[in-house]
Amino acid sequence: MQISTIGFDADDTLWHNERVFALTQAHFTQAMAEYIPQDAQGPDHLAERLIAAERRNISHYGFGVKGFTLSMIETAIEVSEGRVPASVLAEILAAGREMLSHPVDLLPHARATIEALSGQYRLVLITKGDLIDQERKLAQSGLGDLFDAVEIVSDKTPEIYTRAFERHGSGASNGLMAGNSLKSDVIPMIEAGGWGVHIPHDLTWALEHAPAPLNHPRFAQLPDLSTLPALIQQLARDGT
CATH class of the missing domain: 3.40.50.1000 (HAD superfamily/HAD-like)
Incomplete structure (x- = not known):
């Protein structure tokens, strides 16, 4: 054989590839810093919520940057209980677009x-x-x-x-x-x-x-x- x-x-x-996702997630965490509830566990809480959203969304969005970006937006809205402003959501979308043009x-x-x-x-x-x-x-x-x-x-x-x-x-x-x-x-x-x-x-x-x-x-x-x-x-x- x-x-x-x-x-x-x-x-x-x-x-x-994954290091691009890690850099974008770090940017996401920074952008969301003031919208994480005081009783949450800061960045760790945000990371857990994001990976949970990604797991839920794979069957809907598949794998890759677009699904990751949508999961960041969903997580931002959920964690902030709807308080996250449109400017931060626009920042997340821009980060996703940047990932799609990142050099190989x-x-x-x-x-x-x-x-x-x-x-x-x-x-x-x-x-x-x-x-x-x-x-x-x-x-x-x-x-x-x-x-x-x-x-x-x-x-x-x-x-x-x-x-x-x-x-x-x-x-x-x-x-x-x-x-x-x-x-x-x-x-x-x-x-x-x-x-x-x-x-x-x-x-x-x-x-x-x-x-x-x-x-x-x-x-x-x-x-x-x-x-x-x-x-x-x-x-x-x-x-x-």
């Missing part, structure tokens, strides 16, 4: 790793989020021409991986998915029958956390992307 197709996550696997900053080893594997395997970018924003980031990354296919999906599930690796390869059992999210990139790929390779990032969204399947024979964790080609070569030698 040789690996024929390699899937890559995009955000926080090939380029930085590749992670170390991203280009070198993709170039090393290109031509030897079918490479598929599998990412979730807003279609227009993800297309923008891929175009600005300069990596687009190195991929054989791109899948921008509403969520990442075993069924999504099954279909994607059948469409762009010889099935998930002959596929490998590399990404920073255990919840989205690793566990559902393993459940689809393929390899899930975890490439940790210093910043990972709270809703992407999950226990690592440490004892599963098709799980691996690497310190960074630079060691992925060597892992794939080892799997080929082992006939995995």
Whole structure:
């Protein structure tokens, strides 16, 4: 069972993403400072309310900047009990627009790793989020021409991986998915029958956390992307 197709996550696997969200959330916290009730626990309370809103809204707005921006607005209104002025809401909207034009900053080893594997395997970018924003980031990354296919999906599930690796390869059992999210990139790929390779990032969204399947024979964790080609070569030698 040789690996024929390699899937890559995009955000926080090939380029930085979560740090942009963290900077925007810090700006949001500052803008809301005087509208948080005195009996609340300050920024921590606001952060908890925001992540709760994001969790509620995923099924409505999906993943990405637009859903995050709407969740900030909802949180601002709820936490302030409707007192937040239109000027602050306008500031939140402006911060969201700025996120949608933020420059793409590749992670170390991203280009070198993709170039090393290109031509030897079918490479598929599998990412979730807003279609227009993800297309923008891929175009600005300069990596687009190195991929054989791109899948921008509403969520990442075993069924999504099954279909994607059948469409762009010889099935998930002959596929490998590399990404920073255990919840989205690793566990559902393993459940689809393929390899899930975890490439940790210093910043990972709270809703992407999950226990690592440490004892599963098709799980691996690497310190960074630079060691992925060597892992794939080892799997080929082992006939995995």
